[in-house]
Structure formats: C-alpha cells, structure tokens
Amino acid sequence: MPTFRRLLGFLRPYRGTWALSFSLALLAMLATVTSPWLVGRGIDRIRDGDRDGLRLLVLAIALLGLGRMLLTIGRRLVAGRVSLGVEQDLRDRLYGHLQALELGFFDRWQTGQLMSRATVDLGAVRFFLGYGLIFIVQALLTVVLATVAMLVQQPLLAVLALLPAPLIVVVGHRYGTRGRPAQQAAQQAVAELTAAAEESISGIRVVKAFAAEDRRRRAFEDTVEHAFQRQLDAVRIQSAFQPVIQFLPQISLAIVLLAGGRMVVDDTITVGAFAAFYVYVMMLIQPLRSLGVMLGLAQRATASGRRLFEILDRAPTIVAPTGPGLPRTLPPLPAGPDDPPRGELRFEGVALRYEGQRRPALQDVDLVVPAGQRMAIVGETGSGKTALVQLLPRLYDPTAGRVLLDGVDLRDLDPFALRHEIAVVDDDPFLFTDTVAANIAYAAPGATREQVVDAARLAQADGFVRELPDGYDTVVGERGLTLSGGQRQRLAIARALLAGRGRSGGAGRPNDAAGAAPRGAADAPPDGPTGVRVLVLDDATSNVDATTEQAIAAGLETAMAGRTTLVIAHRLSTVRLADRVVLLHDGRIAADGTHDELLAGSERYREVVARGLDGERLLTPATPCRVPLDEDEPLPTGGSTA
Numbered sequence: 345m346p347t348f349r350r351l352l353g354f355l356r357p358y359r360g361t362w363a364l365s366f367s368l369a370l371l372a373m374l375a376t377v378t379s380p381w382l383v384g385r386g387i388d389r390i391r392d393g394d395r396d397g398l399r400l401l402v403l404a405i406a407l408l409g410l411g412r413m414l415l416t417i418g419r420r421l422v423a424g425r426v427s428l429g430v431e432q433d434l435r436d437r438l439y440g441h442l443q444a445l446e447l448g449f450f451d452r453w454q455t456g457q458l459m460s461r462a463t464v465d466l467g468a469v470r471f472f473l474g475y476g477l478i479f480i481v482q483a484l485l486t487v488v489l490a491t492v493a494m495l496v497q498q499p500l501l502a503v504l505a506l507l508p509a510p511l512i513v514v515v516g517h518r519y520g521t522r523g524r525p526a527q528q529a530a531q532q533a534v535a536e537l538t539a540a541a542e543e544s545i546s547g548i549r550v551v552k553a554f555a556a557e558d559r560r561r562r563a564f565e566d567t568v569e570h571a572f573q574r575q576l577d578a579v580r581i582q583s584a585f586q587p588v589i590q591f592l593p594q595i596s597l598a599i600v601l602l603a604g605g606r607m608v609v610d611d612t613i614t615v616g617a618f619a620a621f622y623v624y625v626m627m628l629i630q631p632l633r634s635l636g637v638m639l640g641l642a643q644r645a646t647a648s649g650r651r652l653f654e655i656l657d658r659a660p661t662i663v664a665p666t667g668p669g670l671p672r673t674l675p676p677l678p679a680g681p682d683d684p685p686r687g688e689l690r691f692e693g694v695a696l697r698y699e700g701q702r703r704p705a706l707q708d709v710d711l712v713v714p715a716g717q718r719m720a721i722v723g724e725t726g727s728g729k730t731a732l733v734q735l736l737p738r739l740y741d742p743t744a745g746r747v748l749l750d751g752v753d754l755r756d757l758d759p760f761a762l763r764h765e766i767a768v769v770d771d772d773p774f775l776f777t778d779t780v781a782a783n784i785a786y787a788a789p790g791a792t793r794e795q796v797v798d799a800a801r802l803a804q805a806d807g808f809v810r811e812l813p814d815g816y817d818t819v820v821g822e823r824g825l826t827l828s829g830g831q832r833q834r835l836a837i838a839r840a841l842l843a844g845r846g847r848s849g850g851a852g853r854p855n856d857a858a859g860a861a862p863r864g865a866a867d868a869p870p871d872g873p874t875g876v877r878v879l880v881l882d883d884a885t886s887n888v889d890a891t892t893e894q895a896i897a898a899g900l901e902t903a904m905a906g907r908t909t910l911v912i913a914h915r916l917s918t919v920r921l922a923d924r925v926v927l928l929h930d931g932r933i934a935a936d937g938t939h940d941e942l943l944a945g946s947e948r949y950r951e952v953v954a955r956g957l958d959g960e961r962l963l964t965p966a967t968p969c970r971v972p973l974d975e976d977e978p979l980p981t982g983g984s985t986a
C-alpha cells in the first residue's frame with residue numbers, strides 16, 4: 345500500500361487537471377445513470393399510449409446521450425494530458441536519477457535490468473496513473489450511482505440484484521493477493537531476459553570470436569523458458585479468476601429476471617420500472633467486470649512502482665557536499681607567469697575497497713604529484729592502477745584517507761565542477777552514436793570546427809577521419825563499432841585534448857606560463873586546450889601500432905604540457921612519456937622514482953618490466969622512441985634488467 349500511495353504522489357502536480365477529469369467523469373456517469381430511468385418511463389408511456397410524453401422522453405434521452413458524449417471526449421483529452429505528463433515526469437526523474445548515481449551503482453546493476461525498469465515498468469505505472477485510475481474511479485462511480493438509483497426505485501429488488509456483489513469483491517481480493525506476486529515474478533523474469541539479450545548483443549564480438557553462439561543460445565533459451573514459466577503462472581491465475589469475475593454479475597441478471605418478472609406479473613411494478621431495473625443491472629456488469637481487469641492493472645503498476653522506487657530510493661553517494669562554505673572551489677588557474685602552477689595532487693593514507701569486495705583495491709597510498717608532473721603508474725594486472733586514477737574525477741571516493749587537488753579535499757568539491765578540471769582517456773573509449781566531430785567535442789560542446797580538427801590532428805586522427813564517407817560529419821555507430829580500436833582511441837585522445845576549452849575563459853594555456861611543465865611546453869601551440877588541470881591516460885595508446893603511437897605521443901606531448909598527467913603504462917614508450925614512475929603492487933605503492941632509478945633499485949619493478957610491461961620492447965635498447973625528449977636526457981634502455 346505505501347508503494348501505491350507513493351505512486352499517487354506522481355499525480356500531485358496534476359491535481360487540478362485530475363479533478364477536472366474526475367468532474368467530467370462524474371457528470372458523464374450521472375447522465376449514464378439517468379438514462380435507464382428515462383427509458384423505463386418511456387416504456388410506461390408506450391403502455392399508456394402517451395405519444396407527446398414519449399416524444400419528450402426520447403428527446404431527453406438523446407440530449408443526455410449527446411451531453412455524455414461531449415463530456416467523455418473532454419474527459420479523455422484531459423486524462424491523456426495527465427497520462428503523458430506523468431510519463432514525461434517519470435522518465436525525467438528516472439533518467440536524471442540514474443545520471444546522478446555514482447559509478448559503483450552501475451557496477452552492480454545489469455544494463456538490461458535498468459533498461460527494463462525504464463521502459464516496461466515505467467510504462468505500466470504511467471498507464472495506470474494516466475488511464476487505469478480514472479477507469480477504476482469511473483467504474484466505481486457507475487456502481488455507486490446505479491446502486492443508489494436502484495435502491496431508490498426498488499429497494500427489495502435492488503438488494504436481491506446486488507447479492508452477488510460481495511462475492512465479486514471477495515474473488516477480486518483473492519485474485520489480487522495471488523496474482524500480484526505472480527505478476528511480479530513474471531516481470532522480474534522478463535527483466536532478466538532483457539538483460540541477457542542486451543549482454544549477448546553488446547558482447548557479440550566476444551561471442552563470435554569464441555564460437556560461443558550455441559552455448560549462448562542455449563543459456564538464453566533457459567532464460568526464455570524461465571520467463572515463459574513465470575508468465576504462464578501469472579496467466580494460469582488470471583485464467584482461473586477472470587472468468588469467475590465475469591460470471592458473477594450474470595447471477596444478478598438472472599435474479600432480476602426471476603424476481604422482477606414475478607413483480608411485473610403480480611403488478612407490483614410496471615413493465616417500465618422493470619425494464620429500467622434490467623438496464624441498471626446490465627449497466628453494472630461492465631464496470632464490475634472491468635474492475636477485475638483494473639485490479640490487475642493496479643497490481644502490475646504497484647509491482648512496477650516498487651521496482652522503480654528501488655532505483656529512485658537509492659540516494660547518490662557522490663554528490664556536492666553541503667554545509668558552511670561547501671562545496672569549496674579550487675584556487676584559480678594561473679593568470680600570469682608569477683602565479684603558482686596548478687594541478688598538484690596529494691593522496692593521504694588512501695584506501696579503496698569496492699562494494700562487495702573483500703580485498704581493498706588500494707591501501708596506505710601516500711603520494712604527492714607536483715603540479716605539471718607526468719607520472720606513469722605501472723603494476724601487474726589488478727594491482728590498483730585504474731582504481732587510483734578513478735579517485736581523481738570522484739568516480740569512487742576513497743574508503744579511507746583523502747585525495748587533494750591543489751590543497752582541496754576532492755570530497756569538498758562539487759563532482760560536476762571537479763570533472764571539468766580532469767580529462768580522462770579511457771583504455772576502452774566509448775563513442776556515442778553521433779558524428780565524429782560531436783564525439784571529439786563531447787567535453788567542449790562550444791568548440792569550433794577548427795578546434796575540433798586541430799585536436800584531431802594532434803591526436804593523429806585527422807588522416808583517417810578525412811577518409812571516412814562524410815569526414816568529420818560521419819556518424820559512428822554504437823560504441824564506435826565502425827571504427828577500429830586504435831581509431832577510437834585516437835578520437836578519445838582528441839576529445840581529451842579539447843576538454844575544458846572555452847570554459848576557463850583564459851587565453852593560452854594557463855599552466856605553461858609558470859614554467860611548471862618540465863618539458864614540451866614550449867612546443868605547444870598558443871591556442872592549446874585550456875582549463876584542465878589533470879590529464880589521466882589509461883593506457884591510452886594500447887590499441888595502436890608503434891608508428892601511430894609515436895605520432896600520438898607527439899600530440900600527447902601537447903596535451904600534457906603544463907598539466908599534471910597520470911599515465912597508466914603498459915609499455916616502455918608510455919613510461920617514457922613520464923618524469924616519474926610509481927609501481928603499484930596489491931594496491932600499495934611498491935616503488936617510486938624515475939624509470940632508471942626503479943630499474944636500478946627495485947627488484948619488483950624489474951620483474952614487472954620483464955613479465956608484464958611489454959617486456960621485449962622495454963628491454964630492447966634498439967626500441968625507437970621519437971617522443972621529443974630533452975636533448976641531454978638519455979633514452980632509457982632498460983638493459984639493466986637483463
């Protein structure tokens with residue numbers, strides 16, 4: 345019941361419209377209930393041979409019918425507005441809420457589950473609130489008004505005719521208690537089906553690559569069978585109850601024919617009164633029957649509502665903090681050469697344990713990354729590299745300790761504002777179904793075409809983009825399936841290069857001026873990206889060949905210049921982009937220093953290099969690297985691990 349009451353809460357903004365709809369329904373029902381009485385009077389006029397009286401009554405019946413028609417048209421229009429309004433509100437609220445929820449929520453929910461709630465459940469709720477509820481009210485009104493009319497005219501006959509009514513209520517109630525759980529189970533099964541289908545389609549490449557179509561199909565057939573059985577359970581209950589609910593009103597008709605017919609024969613009532621009564625009972629049948637259907641609708645809506653509230657009640661955990669002086673803002677970006685550089689990162693006693701995980705992904709992480717430094721993060725798979733960088737845009741909050749950007753605890757910042765300060769290039773970049781240009785300009789919607797092309801050129805994407813059928817206006821498919829992994833990665837780098845542009849309003853690149861960039865800053869074009877303090881590259885060049893990678897590295901050089909950069913590195917060439925290397929092991933910092941220092945001093949680093957860090961290339965002194973390094977800096981060869 346609380347769910348039902350909460351669902352009614354969605355009608356609150358439409359109280360006025362709903363009241364209008366209700367009033368129109370009431371008037372229409374009054375007209376409906378009056379007409380059998382007029383029909384009865386008309387029949388008596390026929391018996392009496394009263395032509396004028398009959399004509400008048402026919403006119404009244406016709407006018408009443410016309411009025412009812414107009415009222416119903418108005419009521420339907422008004423109810424339609426309510427239904428569509430509720431649907432829109434529900435969609436906005438659910439989508440807005442999903443957007444506000446933190447990443448951790450999506451770790452535990454299947455996409456298909458969320459999709460089915462956003463479509464199937466939302467549809468059930470809006471149909472019930474928009475139409476179902478008014479049908480129920482209308483049906484109840486008809487029952488009440490017709491009952492009153494019958495009681496006023498023939499109390500005894502009315503009581504006899506209404507004898508089966510309590511039975512209908514009892515059966516309806518039983519139907520409710522047994523039908524609701526069955527409906528819920530069926531809906532859950534359909535949601536699982538949707539989730540399974542979604543996963544099969546989005547994972548189609550893996551399915552095909554491992555020739556797992558048959559296995560996948562069999563698993564899917566099991567899910568279909570489960571959904572089929574649950575729906576069959578619901579149908580069985582429906583099949584047993586619905587016909588009974590339909591049959592019971594027929595008993596009333598039989599009683600009226602029997603008892604009322606005798607009264608006419610005995611001259612206790614007129615034929616007209618009997619006819620009117622008969623029409624009243626007929627009038628009751630449809631609402632009583634549809635009440636059963638509507639009960640089912642109400643049940644479904646309540647079950648769906650519960651599933652929607654399960655999401656809506658899940659409060660986002662990563663939100664803008666409230667309290668005196670909160671959320672805080674970051675110190676301004678440098679406006680001139682004398683201003684301090686920005687982008688300093690501090691990890692103080694940081695630990696992160698993902699929900700439901702026993703082992704922490706990060707623990708006791710103490711780290712200071714000075715503004716403008718480029719730090720490579722290396723480590724075996726699962727060592728916590730991604731976990732560490734995910735803390736920066738507050739995709740997750742640390743479970744212990746704190747992370748500070750330019751002296752401000754990230755938890756004191758509005759995550760929305762913070763994310764404008766940090767550009768991330770993922771290792772599996774997601775592209776939206778949109779043009780190449782729009783995908784590049786995703787983080788900077790105000791960027792001009794020139795800026796987009798510029799960023800693409802720097803990311804070595806311009807060449808292949810121009811060869812696409814519509815160049816920058818080519819729409820790339822879902823997840824950019826029409827592009828290769830390397831091409832997607834280059835677009836993602838271009839996107840990061842553009843991030844923050846036009847937001848800070850400052851001309852040029854703010855951090856350059858203070859000389860924070862240890863190298864490369866001087867090579868950057870004067871109209872480079874602005875505003876982003878921290879750049880995170882999650883093995884951003886893992887999908888491209890060596891030649892392209894070197895070219896991208898030159899572009900990255902521009903992006904990194906003057907801003908703090910954290911690079912998750914799997915290869916030597918990526919490590920070479922950095923001033924400093926941090927080695928993670930089991931979520932802890934195992935070594936920290938330059939590549940050469942670590943090679944010389946850390947046994948574990950040497951192991952990681954030899955086993956995982958694309959060892960061959962790292963250990964081969966001949967590995968070419970055209971990243972512009974300072975002339976006096978020797979190329980790291982890594983030979984010492986041999």
Ligand SMILES: Nc1ncnc2c1ncn2[C@@H]1O[C@H](COP(=O)(O)OP(=O)(O)OP(=O)(O)O)[C@@H](O)[C@H]1O
Binds near residue numbers: 724731
């Ligand atoms: N969303 C998540 N929910 C629960 N556990 C997670 C989640 N993401 C990562 N983990 C776990 O946390 C640990 C650290 O994972 P992380 O992704 O940071 O490793 P990584 O060093 O980036 O590995 P790789 O090089 O393979 O990408 C792993 O044990 C992983 O299983």
